[in-house]
């Protein structure tokens with residue numbers, strides 16, 4: 001099993017390599033009647049793209065999407081939606097020196113051990129180029145969630161190396177190249193990233209995602225828990241080393257009297273759970289937090305091993321992201337949206353006749369702003 005597909009009723013399959021002729025995906029199970037055009041993909045593909053600022057990789061892909069199937073006269077037909085993006089700016093010669101080497105921290109050694117062969121050009125299938133198609137599939141999910149349920153999924157960078165936001169204002173996130181929620185710190189981040197790039201090193205980051213407007217009741221109680229599927233989906237993104245839902249690991253130090261989210265007829269008074277209880281949405285904001293490791297491809301030399309087992313000096317040239325978390329915001333949003341849409345369709349299939357159940361307890365007011 002090679003598992004290039006995920007989701008149950010909304011099933012996404014991606015294919016392609018970083019420097020192959022194209023990357024693509026098939027989105028199967030999408031309901032008919034959703035207006036969909038190539039322009040719908042532009043915003044999120046641009047938000048993920050490289051080469052837009054000096055703080056991300058210099059590779060410049062056009063990311064022009066072609067809708068191959070599943071759409072007729074501007075609306076989805078219910079048949080598989082085929083999406084394709086041609087790679088236009090691959091520079092495979094940059095990878096000549098690592099064809100026979102294993103980059104420490106990258107997937108070269110594990111792919112070699114698993115398949116006995118690998119495509120070293122730009123990292124092949126292990127490259128985050130694959131995540132372009134997750135973002136494309138996520139556009140469809142985000143559209144459906146917004147149109148049918150008024151759900152909005154928003155991500156932001158909540159930590160860059162040792163730097164934390166001094167305040168959280170989500171209205172400024174799209175106005176700076178770091179998706180940072182504190183406009184007053186952008187100059188500090190610019191200076192930090194410039195020094196980092198000069199040094200040849202890289203740094204980790206943290207991305208938070210909030211989904212607002214999720215109704216109570218979505219999620220399966222045991223093996224298909226909403227939080228379990230969110231964690232799996234977010235962990236499947238390249239370079240992710242940790243996922244938290246709600247207070248996550250902070251819960252370890254909390255008392256039960258503090259962590260339990262008290263309910264009043266007027267609303268919840270807190271959201272430590274992050275919008276999920278028993279694997280099922282509470283109707284509160286869904287909150288996830290994702291840890292990204294520092295980029296492993298560095299021009300700083302390091303002793304390593306090659307395919308013959310000999311000791312070699314590994315130096316990675318080519319175009320790389322000094323902090324992969326910066327570009328990961330739309331990818332995290334897409335994975336959250338795809339999980340939510342899949343769960344929504346599954347909920348509709350089994351419990352569509354149940355309807356709204358009283359009492360419905362409103363979410364904790366202003367909660368999106370009260371974390372970190």
Ligand SMILES: Cc1cc2nc3c(=O)[nH]c(=O)nc-3n(C[C@H](O)[C@H](O)[C@H](O)COP(=O)(O)O)c2cc1C
Nearest residue numbers: 106107126127128238239240296297320321324327
């Ligand atoms: C948006 C994004 C961009 C990335 N860019 C790079 C990069 O330029 N260079 C690199 O070595 N790794 C990059 N990565 C991470 C690698 O793809 C990843 O570390 C590698 O596939 C090994 O997998 P793992 O870290 O999940 O174990 C990026 C990841 C993301 C999410």
